[in-house]
Amino acid sequence: MKTTRRALFPILLTAVAVVLAGAACKKQSGDAIRVGEFASLTGKEATFGVSSHEGTLLAIEELNAAGGVLGKKLELITEDDLSKAGEPATVVNKLIARDGVVAILGEVASSRSLEAAPICQQNKIPMISPSSTNPKVTETGDYIFRVCFIDPFQGTVMANFAAKTLKAKKVAIFTDVKSDYSKGLAKYFKEGFAKSGGQIATELDFNGGDKDFKAQLTAIKSSNPDAVFVPGYYTDVALICIQAKQLGLNVPFFGGDGWESDQLVNIGQSAVEGHYFSTHYAPDVATDKSKKFVADYQKRFNGKLPDAMAALGYDSAMILADAMKRAGTTDGPKVRDALAATKDYAGVTGNTTINEKRDATKSAVILQVKEGKFKFVETINP
Amino acid sequence: MHWGAKRWLLASVAVAFAVSYFSEHFNRYYLGIAVDVGISVILAVSLNLINGYTGQFSLGHAGFMAVGGFTAAKVTLELSKTLPPAAAPALFVVAMLVGGLVAALAGLAVGLPSLRLRGDYLAIVTLGFGEIIRVVFQTSETFGAATGLTGIPKFTTLFWAWSVAALAVYVVASLVNSTYGRGFICVHDDEVAASAMGISPTRYKVTAFVAGAFFAGIAGALYAHHKQVLKPDGFDFMKSIDIVVMVILGGMGRTAGVIAAAVLLTILPEALRGFADYRMIIYALLIIGLMMARPQGLFTWPLWGKSARE
Amino acid sequence: MDWLQQLINGLALGSIYALIALGYTMVYGVLRFINFAHSDVLMLGAFAAFFLAPGMEKLFPAQSYLGAFLVLVLAAAICAAIGMLIELLAYRPLRNRPKLTVLITAIGVSLFIEFTCQHKAVFGAATRPFPKLIPERSFNFGGVIVGSHDLLVPAVTAVLLAVLWFIVQRTKTGTAMRAVSFNHQAAALMGVNINRIISFTFGLGSALAAVAGVLYAMKAPGIEPLMGIQPGLRAFIAAVIGGIGNLPGAALGGLLLGLLETFAGGIPGLSNYRDGIAFAILILILLFRPAGLLGKAQAEKV
Numbered sequence: 001m002k003t004t005r006r007a008l009f010p011i012l013l014t015a016v017a018v019v020l021a022g023a024a025c026k027k028q029s030g031d032a033i034r035v036g037e038f039a040s041l042t043g044k045e046a047t048f049g050v051s052s053h054e055g056t057l058l059a060i061e062e063l064n065a066a067g068g069v070l071g072k073k074l075e076l077i078t079e080d081d082l083s084k085a086g087e088p089a090t091v092v093n094k095l096i097a098r099d100g101v102v103a104i105l106g107e108v109a110s111s112r113s114l115e116a117a118p119i120c121q122q123n124k125i126p127m128i129s130p131s132s133t134n135p136k137v138t139e140t141g142d143y144i145f146r147v148c149f150i151d152p153f154q155g156t157v158m159a160n161f162a163a164k165t166l167k168a169k170k171v172a173i174f175t176d177v178k179s180d181y182s183k184g185l186a187k188y189f190k191e192g193f194a195k196s197g198g199q200i201a202t203e204l205d206f207n208g209g210d211k212d213f214k215a216q217l218t219a220i221k222s223s224n225p226d227a228v229f230v231p232g233y234y235t236d237v238a239l240i241c242i243q244a245k246q247l248g249l250n251v252p253f254f255g256g257d258g259w260e261s262d263q264l265v266n267i268g269q270s271a272v273e274g275h276y277f278s279t280h281y282a283p284d285v286a287t288d289k290s291k292k293f294v295a296d297y298q299k300r301f302n303g304k305l306p307d308a309m310a311a312l313g314y315d316s317a318m319i320l321a322d323a324m325k326r327a328g329t330t331d332g333p334k335v336r337d338a339l340a341a342t343k344d345y346a347g348v349t350g351n352t353t354i355n356e357k358r359d360a361t362k363s364a365v366i367l368q369v370k371e372g373k374f375k376f377v378e379t380i381n382p
Numbered sequence: 383m384h385w386g387a388k389r390w391l392l393a394s395v396a397v398a399f400a401v402s403y404f405s406e407h408f409n410r411y412y413l414g415i416a417v418d419v420g421i422s423v424i425l426a427v428s429l430n431l432i433n434g435y436t437g438q439f440s441l442g443h444a445g446f447m448a449v450g451g452f453t454a455a456k457v458t459l460e461l462s463k464t465l466p467p468a469a470a471p472a473l474f475v476v477a478m479l480v481g482g483l484v485a486a487l488a489g490l491a492v493g494l495p496s497l498r499l500r501g502d503y504l505a506i507v508t509l510g511f512g513e514i515i516r517v518v519f520q521t522s523e524t525f526g527a528a529t530g531l532t533g534i535p536k537f538t539t540l541f542w543a544w545s546v547a548a549l550a551v552y553v554v555a556s557l558v559n560s561t562y563g564r565g566f567i568c569v570h571d572d573e574v575a576a577s578a579m580g581i582s583p584t585r586y587k588v589t590a591f592v593a594g595a596f597f598a599g600i601a602g603a604l605y606a607h608h609k610q611v612l613k614p615d616g617f618d619f620m621k622s623i624d625i626v627v628m629v630i631l632g633g634m635g636r637t638a639g640v641i642a643a644a645v646l647l648t649i650l651p652e653a654l655r656g657f658a659d660y661r662m663i664i665y666a667l668l669i670i671g672l673m674m675a676r677p678q679g680l681f682t683w684p685l686w687g688k689s690a691r692e
Numbered sequence: 693m694d695w696l697q698q699l700i701n702g703l704a705l706g707s708i709y710a711l712i713a714l715g716y717t718m719v720y721g722v723l724r725f726i727n728f729a730h731s732d733v734l735m736l737g738a739f740a741a742f743f744l745a746p747g748m749e750k751l752f753p754a755q756s757y758l759g760a761f762l763v764l765v766l767a768a769a770i771c772a773a774i775g776m777l778i779e780l781l782a783y784r785p786l787r788n789r790p791k792l793t794v795l796i797t798a799i800g801v802s803l804f805i806e807f808t809c810q811h812k813a814v815f816g817a818a819t820r821p822f823p824k825l826i827p828e829r830s831f832n833f834g835g836v837i838v839g840s841h842d843l844l845v846p847a848v849t850a851v852l853l854a855v856l857w858f859i860v861q862r863t864k865t866g867t868a869m870r871a872v873s874f875n876h877q878a879a880a881l882m883g884v885n886i887n888r889i890i891s892f893t894f895g896l897g898s899a900l901a902a903v904a905g906v907l908y909a910m911k912a913p914g915i916e917p918l919m920g921i922q923p924g925l926r927a928f929i930a931a932v933i934g935g936i937g938n939l940p941g942a943a944l945g946g947l948l949l950g951l952l953e954t955f956a957g958g959i960p961g962l963s964n965y966r967d968g969i970a971f972a973i974l975i976l977i978l979l980f981r982p983a984g985l986l987g988k989a990q991a992e993k994v
Contacts, residue, residue: 002732025527041817042662042807042810042817043810045917046810046817046818047817047818047819050812050816050817050818079655080661082662084616085609085611085613085616086605086609087614088651089414089608089609089610089611090414090415090418093410093411093414094411094652094655096410096411097409097410097411097412098409100413110529111529111530111611111613114529114611115609115610115611118610120534121713123410134529134908136529136532136533140533177520177521177528177963177964178520178526178528178615179528180527180528180529180530182528183527184531185526188819202960203960204958204960204963204964205964205966206963206966207967209918209922210922210966211819211908211911211912211914211919212701212705212911212912213923213952214701214704214705215698215701215702215705215953215955215956215958215963216957216958216963217958217985218694218698218701218958219694219960219963222694223409233799234918235914238914239912239913239914242912243912244915246828246830246837246839247697247837248830248837249831252810258638263818263819263821263914266821267819267820267822267913267914291900328960330432334457334526340912359827383695384847420981437712439925486969495979497973498979499978499982501791502720502726502932503932503936503982503983503984505726505979506928506929506932506974507974507975507978509971510929510971510974511971511973511975512910513967513968514968514971514972514975516967516968517968518968519969521964521965522966550744551875577897594885594913619925623799626796627796630792630793630796659811659812662803662807663807663808663811665803665807666800666801666803666804666807667800667804669796669797669799669800669803670782670797670800670801670804673786673793673794673796673797674782674785674786674797
């Protein structure tokens with residue numbers, strides 16, 4: 001059976017080669033502190049990955065300019081996970097096993113964070129996600145942290161906002177069926193809104209990346225909602241608002257932190273005027289720290305305004321450095337303990353305290369789009 | 383030394399076991415890639431049966447992988463709550479088999495309606511089935527909807543990945559090289575002539591789909607227990623196309639070539655990591671270049687003494 | 693009354709699918725292969741218009757019809773050139789190879805364009821706002837809202853379909869195209885310059901894709917390098933539903949798909965299956981009519 005023999009031969013050969021290569025490889029060490037980052041730099045969610053990477057990069061560069069951490073420079077090793085499932089596991093394995101990083105920063109998408117988390121946990125490497133909001137991420141283990149609030153909190157925030165501030169009795173929910181962030185937020189909103197005595201007018205779905213929403217918006221319009229909750233990303237939300245306006249659906253729209261980007265206004269223009277969303281910090285009640293961050297970011301990245309992902313990426317790196325300084329070492333378990341003890345860290349995205357579930361206890365702010373800018377409406381404390 | 387196929391199979395399994403046994407000494411990253419290679423081989427070889435040998439242009443193979451993966455993961459997640467940890471290997475085998483069988487059923491469901499279709503129409507319909515499967519998992523709360531399944535125990539080791547790969551190769555190659563198996567190639571060459579000779583194209587096409595889907599399902603189960611997280615949109619038509627490229631690059635219908643192509647295409651993106659920014663651009667150019675330079679496949683050598691087909 | 697609004701929505705969506713499908717079906721008709729890169733030419737057309745628009749504003753008053761028309765024509769011309777270039781570099785060398793080889797090459801070309809455009813030195817992955825080329829107006833007919841865009845797209849599609857029909861059926865080039873689609877070698881023997889006709893077909897198809905891209909961007913003014921994948925796939929399904937290689941079939945398939953997708957999308961329980969619905973329709977239609985709605989079943993010669 002020549003074919004089969006020839007068939008099995010390449011497997012064995014490659015297998016031996018790969019394994020030998022691996023066995024011979026030692027972890028490199030040097031004078032720098034190696035920090036790993038994995039993000040979606042290409043592919044479907046590249047916009048968000050690139051943003052968070054830029055924030056992280058800015059932080060590392062600033063830290064190094066100020067002398068580094070514990071007397072050593074930080075070396076950021078970034079890997080692209082192509083926005084693809086299956087990649088984070090490979091990439092994080094590489095960062096830990098081959099590049100010898102002491103900590104991992106990433107990812108924006110909860111599903112990709114969930115893929116990497118078990119690996120970081122098993123290897124006792126602290127992992128900080130900048131903006132994954134699914135509760136399950138930190139439930140993976142005690143080495144996994146995040147610097148943002150989680151979906152249950154944000155969903156409740158928006159439910160209360162809808163009931164109390166918008167005085168909406170019937171709300172239509174329009175979810176991105178492909179995004180677990182969107183689905184999660186919608187679920188918690190529904191629960192919170194029902195508790196406040198509200199009614200759901202109707203629930204419809206769209207596919208993130210779709211450009212035509214008129215079919216669903218027509219149905220939403222017929223259900224006569226007082227307001228429409230769209231827990232999606234700004235790329236879709238802007239288009240949704242435009243088409244809603246075209247269809248004459250003139251009720252308030254509101255959503256979560258996925259809305260935050262100046263592109264929301266650039267693309268949506270007059271259609272997003274007057275709508276609301278929750279996020280981590282308000283540019284007009286900005287602290288000195290966040291103003292400086294915005295200015296530095298614009299200088300570094302050709303006048304681009306940072307969005308929430310960039311700000312969170314920045315904070316995740318800064319909080320990691322802060323924890324290392326407090327721990328006095330880059331040793332995994334000690335850094336982990338220091339991270340868990342983070343209290344009242346004054347970040348760009350607000351005052352951050354890591355709670356016992358390793359999530360960030362942070363206030364949310366609600367912003368409104370007014371005259372093309374985001375105006376502060378109210379703060380909700382946890 | 384003229385070894386029979388069975389001996390090669392046993393040798394492969396033995397090597398897989400040995401390497402796996404000493405796996406703690408090896409670098410995790412390379413081990414992970416080696417497992418990925420094993421899974422890719424199973425996928426490529428199983429698709430090769432459908433596309434290469436039987437000539438049915440299927441673009442929905444990722445769908446079968448999804449069915450197998452999600453089913454197996456669900457079985458593990460449900461049963462591991464009640465069973466002791468010592469039962470893990472047995473649980474894994476059961477989960478894999480269940481995944482494979484359900485995937486085989488999916489293969490039957492896809493293969494039967496597709497019988498009347500040829501060439502490009504068949505391609506688009508199989509692509510459609512793959513997408514429908516993905517959408518079903520994406521909306522099903524049982525399988526986690528958009529989040530998918532998480533916390534799947536890490537049962538896949540190098541041993542499992544490679545032994546199953548060797549087994550898949552053995553089964554597919556034996557099947558095709560048998561007297562019964564000649565029927566696949568016969569159906570590929572000329573369906574009308576085949577049925578005139580008493581070889582039922584329906585039976586062979588359906589068999590190809592079912593067998594191919596079975597192994598794709600097992601590959602999916604291995605994948606699920608390797609990455610520990612399963613998300614529906616990881617099984618879209620881009621994934622199907624990844625597998626199709628392996629089969630075509632390997633020279634449709636050459637098991638050895640297909641395996642080599644699977645190995646190459648799994649390792650290549652990793653090898654290109656040094657080029658970061660340009661990695662995927664280079665990958666795309668390589669596909670184009672390879673098709674132009676050697677379209678009969680990279681690793682082809684004469685089959686039965688004849689010059690390479692097409 | 694809802695259904696009337698959905699009808700308008702569906703026709704507008706379907707016209708875009710039809711326009712894109714025309715390009716797919718034309719290339720398939722002549723070359724018998726699926727040009728995966730078609731959806732990326734759509735994206736390039738939108739980006740071409742994006743970069744041309746500011747320049748046009750300097751010459752003409754903002755949002756003038758003439759300016760918009762010129763942007764459209766220029767974008768179409770640029771994409772026609774790009775399409776012909778792709779054909780020359782990637783497909784012509786493989787002219788006599790099996791169809792599968794060309795298919796994989798097409799996939800490679802598509803990936804190449806997408807990844808290159810995502811690179812920060814080219815367009816970058818971020819979504820960009822598409823400028824308003826013409827003023828938009830909404831007309832309210834007793835609760836049913838019809839936008840100026842909803843009227844424009846079907847109109848443009850109808851005009852282009854008519855032009856295409858005229859070219860294919862009544863001109864010498866069109867006859868040559870039809871000859872090539874029946875049999876390459878016979879056409880060559882009859883004195884048809886195969887290379888020139890195929891180039892022309894690609895150019896024409898790409899120009900159509902560019903127009904579709906601009907119209908699509910006008911409807912959903914956020915453009916990014918991967919924007920063509922979704923509509924491209926739907927349009928391809930539409931082309932197959934109508935019978936691939938058949939021009940009126942592509943238009944019919946596009947409209948049908950747009951309508952069915954819209955009506956299903958407005959139903960709360962079904963909206964989350966929207967992706968799968970298009971394919972389900974396809975499979976159902978192909979089960980009963982394996983060559984598509986208007987396609988001719990090819991009898992197999994023994």
